[in-house]
Amino acid sequence: MIRDDILGSLPVHTAVPALERALDAHGCAVLCAPPGTGKTTLVPLVLAGLLGDGSARRPVRRVIVAEPRRIAARAAARRMAWLLGERVGERVGFTVRGERAVGRATVVEVVTTGVLLQRLQRDQELAGVDVVILDECHERHLDADTVAAFLLDVRAALRPELRLVAASATTDAAGWARLLGDAPVVEARGVSYPVEVVWAPPVKPVRPPHGMRVDPALLTHVASVVRRALAERDGDVLCFLPGVGEIGRVAGLLGDAGAEVLQVHGRAPADVQDAVLAGSAGSSGGRRVVLATAVAESSLTVPGVRIVVDAGLAREPRTDHARGLSALTTVRVSQAGARQRAGRAGREAPGAVYRCWMEAEDSRLARFPSPEIKVADLAAFALQAACWGDPSAAGLALLDPPPAGALAAARSVLVAIGAVEAVEGDGSGGGGGRVTERGVRMARLGLHPRLARALLDGAPEVGTRRAAEVVALLSEEPPRSYGDDLAAAWRTARRGEDGYAARWRQEVRRLERAPELASSAGGRGSGSDDAVAGLIAALAFPERVARARGEGACLMVSGTGGELGEGSRLRGAPWLAVAVADRPATAASARVRLAAVIDEDTARLAAGRLLVAGEEVHWEDGDVVAREVERLGAVELSVRALRAPDARLVRAALLDGLRREGLGLLRWTRDAQGLRDRLDFLHRELGGGWPDVSDAALLARADAWLEPELSRARRRSDLGRLDAGQALRRLLPWTTGEAARLDELAPERIEVPSGSRVRVEYGGPQPVLAVKLQELFGLGETPRVAGVPVLVHLLSPAGRPAAVTADLASFWREGYRAVRAELRGRYPRHPWPEDPSTAVPTRRLNQRR
Template identity: 75%
Template sequence: MIRYDALDALPVRGALPGLNDALEGHGTAVLVAPPGTGKTTLVPLALAGLLGEGPRRQVVVAEPRRIAARAAARRMAWLLGEKPGESVGYTVRGERVVGRHTRVEVVTTGVLVQRLQRDQELNGVDVVVLDECHERHLDADTAAAFLWDVRESLRPELRLVAASATTDAEGWARLLGGAPVVEARGASYPVEVVWAPPARPVRPPHGMRVDPALLTHVASVVRRALAVRDGDVLCFLPGVGEIARVAGQLGGLEGLGDVEVLQVHGRAPAAVQDAALAPGERRRVVLATSVAESSLTVPGVRVVVDSGLAREPRVDHARGLSALTTVRASQAAGRQRAGRAGREAPGAVYRCWSEAEDGRLPRFPSPEIKVADLTAFALQVACWGDPEASGLALLDPPPGGAMAAARSVLSAIGAVDAAGRATERGARLARLGVHPRLGRALLDAGAFGEAAEVVALLSEEAPREYGDDLAGALRAVRRGGDAYAGRWRAEVRRLRSAVAEMPRPPVGDSPPRGPKAGGWADASVDRLVGVVAALAFPERVARADGGSYLMVSGTRAEVGEGSALRGAPWIAVAVADRPVGEGHARVRLGAVVDEEVARLAAGVLREERDEVRWSDGDVVARRVERLGAVELAVRPLRDPGPGLVRAALLDGLHQEGLGLLRWSPDAVLLRQRLAFLRLRLGEPWPDVSDEALHARVEEWLEPELGRARRRADLGRIDAGQALGRLLPWASGEAARLDELAPERITVPSGSRIRIDYSDPERPVLAVKLQEMFGAQKSPQIAGVPLLVHLLSPAGRPAAVTADLASFWRDGYRGVRAELRGRYPKHPWPEDPAVAEPTRHTNARLRR
């Protein structure tokens, strides 16, 4: 019997006439309805005509998560007085509960995308509701784009509804061809906001890491809320590990009554999920991930404690790693979470951050299409017939770099051709419902039941207690009786069935053979685990190298102390992350493999080539067999090509500098003179800085460089003679080198003194003071007065001047008074400007 009392109490009922008008007139609509109004439950029942009003229609509702899909279907069935599988059913990966009379089917967005690939027209479906579209999951964006394409080109009568509590309504309306926006008024109760930041600063999240101090603070806020507020407490945390840690800190809630602690997340047993969604006899604390933000009503909740954190996918393209990462939750997520406290009565939300911080939070979550691994998306759009996704209706276009990386992976596994179009193999991979990498492993080793077991284990994050050894994790899940093991067994059955139902692969698409005629069929289970991991992640096959592992991609990774992987010569890394402050990745899940498996899996990355490079201070010539960045075999190369040698020598000059050449004092002086002329006169005098000389190496260092084979040969090259090639011979200016920048200059005493050009800004003439007597002004070169260092008879600086006349007039008197007593045999005339210059002492002059 239909529960009309519960249905009539749902505020969204008032928006149904407007929604029906929008769908009848336009065929599409955007429904904006606050949490708790009934958009997920009442709207699909009304659109299907199951409430005795309106035409009978077949409705598909797409939810972003499995737990939400099952819960929504159960709630709608309860409202109709039925069980799931009658008028309302659901389909999630590995589980289908529908019947002949099902009118509303709730599916995950991933299931909907798969269904669209098999049946683009969605035959028999009248309305599709995309629920919680504000979360911007990649599958949801993909499904929306495909549905709009279907409506535009194949089925204009197909009705589409984008529904959410908080969303970019104008953007979705634009995406759906100018769809009307229908708003439902909420009847939620007021929620008091309590700002509850930690007393001391906590470290920001990084990767999967959350500061334990913050989790301790969250647990204390939960205790505080229990003590001063009525009702159940719903606490939002980013992941399963954080939920377990906070649950451990909430043990023994003495003095707060009979309190039950529930842990709700995607991996929680169905019984726990059901318990959270049903009224409890005891007071409850529900620790939940973001699965509880939307589509689920947790009855009895009057208080929300929000850690302010969420998990989003990220790709580290530099290391070839993709994983979930912890981020600050958006303002939209904060509103969704807070709304859970006011669904049934006035409530409160405790936000574990300051009000000032709140204004700096992002408005909406990052769309997955902007930050996630796009390999699966790229395969889906290729199978759809639009490899660039340029003709699809997407709120945000996929980033070009991420799409290029995705196509590179798809090309390597044979899923797309050179033009990016899906191959037959690619179509088969898309139908498996797992990441293309895992699909590749399943197809190429799928003749054996264990392959499906390993792929199922890799398709969903395994419990941390299973360890980092994939073979050990497989043994653990086989023995396991927990919710994860149950889902794993269902997924194994699904994968085996999917492979069995596929047509035989075309010629040239057979799986790689193992070491014996029977392929890998007679391999041990542990070895087959490694084969599957290596086939799925060929660029993460890694060899032990010192204290870490070097992946064929070039990324280094480390395994934890006590790991079963430690000490293995080769491993295949399935899951890795990067710890805070570390340059190396950390292996979270991997498998031991041998070199034969490594060569098999990463064979497309194998190459053998001559390598001539500058290493350890000299030219090293080798014939190298590589698997990506990993060297497999090396032997000396006796007669390397001249071009390779030349490139290695140039690299050596870049690494160690032009000092590798022979720089005589004359060569050094020539370079300094040229640097002075370049600075003072510019063209045509050459730039002789290191950068400029490296850029023009062909002009000045050939043919000497062409004859060199090793470091010692560089040391025999006369740098001065080579530099001479850069002089401006063509213009004739080279003949003026000694005039404009002479090596030596004649001073009044007749001596020829060398000029010091080490500072091109101001060349220096260091000369004994007595040799400059009679000079009326400082000598010049290229119009620049030299900086004269006037030396004592002992050759020590006595004075520095660029204006000799001024020095004779003002500075000489003090120098004379200081030095003539110390050097009485040398002349110290009263007027040096008219005195006779000399290189000799008074004694010699008298003789």
């Protein structure tokens, strides 16, 4: 029996006619409907023609609803079936990875975006489907963005009659409308119950999140806020936390809170999820505290909730492309996410949200969460695009283009595992060509390409069942309680009865039945658990194959260091295949979260494309090091000293040493430094062909001005014997003839009136001539070099500075008298005439009388 009373009361009901008109006119529409209005449950039923009777009944259409998460897909299907008075699998069904409830009469099918992506690759026309609804598109999951792009391609090229709806509670409506070809935006008004905001920051500062770590003090504070909310208000509590670990910790702190504590996340067992969605009626009837991740932000309605406690944190994917590490990281919730969470308290009645941060911080939160395409590993996306026939993804209609560097890194991975053909000169690091037959098989497995490679290549070696078991373990990281030893975690999953083990067995069955494995060996296979787990992990993540380098430390072939936890069984292993690792922003090494023991043969097999051997000559620890090396990426397997290394490699190493340590490696005599200062002066004052002799310029041209001496050098000490002054003369403008004027334009010495030839110092901003005052008697004009007056340092008879001037004539008139008065008594044997401009210059003392 159809529950018309409930269906008619859903606020989105009033927007349905406008939505239908928009689809009739344009084929696409954007539906913006606040949480709780029924957009996920009423709209598909209406568009499918399952509601109404007699003349009001609409023609039946096949509708697919795409949800970003499995838990949301199952819940939406069950809710729609209940509204129709049916069981799931009749006219409303669902398909998620590893589970399917669909019958011959099914008209509305709820699927995850990942399932829809696979379906599109197999059947681009989506034969028999009339309408596709992309629900919760504001979450900007990569699969959802990709599905939208593919569907727009289908409408443009194959099925213009296919109707497409982008639906969300809060979204960039204008952006989606543009993406869908200026589609109409239909807005539904919700029943807006007021939600009071209570600011509840910790009394003491807490450390900001980094990596996966959340300050335990914040979790303790969140638990105390939940207790406060239970005491201050009626109704159930929905508490948002970033991940499963934090949920477990807060649940432990609420053991005596006087309410039933439930945990909702993607890994929660189906019966727990059902209990939460059933409301208090499905439990003991008392108050409930539901601890949830972001899965409860918008995709699910949790009955009975009047209070939301928001820890203010979320998890987003991050990829370190340089190190080949991908992981979730803890971030501050966005403003849009915080609004979504708060809205859960006002779904059924007035409520309140307790925000565990200061009000002043709220405006500094990001407006929206980061689109996954901007921050995630793009290997799976790049493979899907290649299978679709657009390897560069340039022709796909996406709200945000994929970052070029991330896409190039993804293509390189696909080339390395044989999923796409290499294309030279395409700017993508050697990858990015057409998909191979092997790549199509990988894409159809519904796994990350790395795991698909491990399954396809590992099954013939160890047996389909065992390969599928390890890959299933890697496709959803096991709980931390399983430990960091992959083989031990495998054994725990085999005998486990928890929710993770149940999902793991379901995924194993799915992979075992995959037709892409039909040609693989189907037996149990050979080898210990350690050997099998190590081989599969190494095939999946060859750049993370690692060799021990001290107690608890290892070096991956990618060059990334790793650290194992205290007490780990893996600490004594000479080789590891690292499956999961993350590197905090401030850490020098990655933390190994999950790995398996392997041997060197397995390392060579898995990471064989990184195996190189040859001569290596480079600058290391202050000198040239020459050796013959066999290495697996950054890991040295064998080393032997070279007695006669290639001279070109030695020369390159010496140049590298100069660039690293500077020109001080050369021999700079006083004359050499003086020549450099003179050339620097001429370059600055005259320019033209006079060379730039700054450190940067000389290092950039070192191979030119240091030859042939550099070619004869073999080590650091040879550089120390190289005469820099002689080499510098090669840079003089010999071809123009200006080099012959060096001593004229920037003389090394200037002859003064006394007959002395005094050195000019060019090292400062102005040439300096330091000379005893008596030697300049009678000189009326300041000496010049290249037209620039020198700065004269007039010295006392003892050689100490007495005056500085760039205008001798002025000094004789105005400054000399004061200097004479001060020094003549101190140096009576030296001449101090009253008129120095007419006196005879001298280097000598007055004659004794």
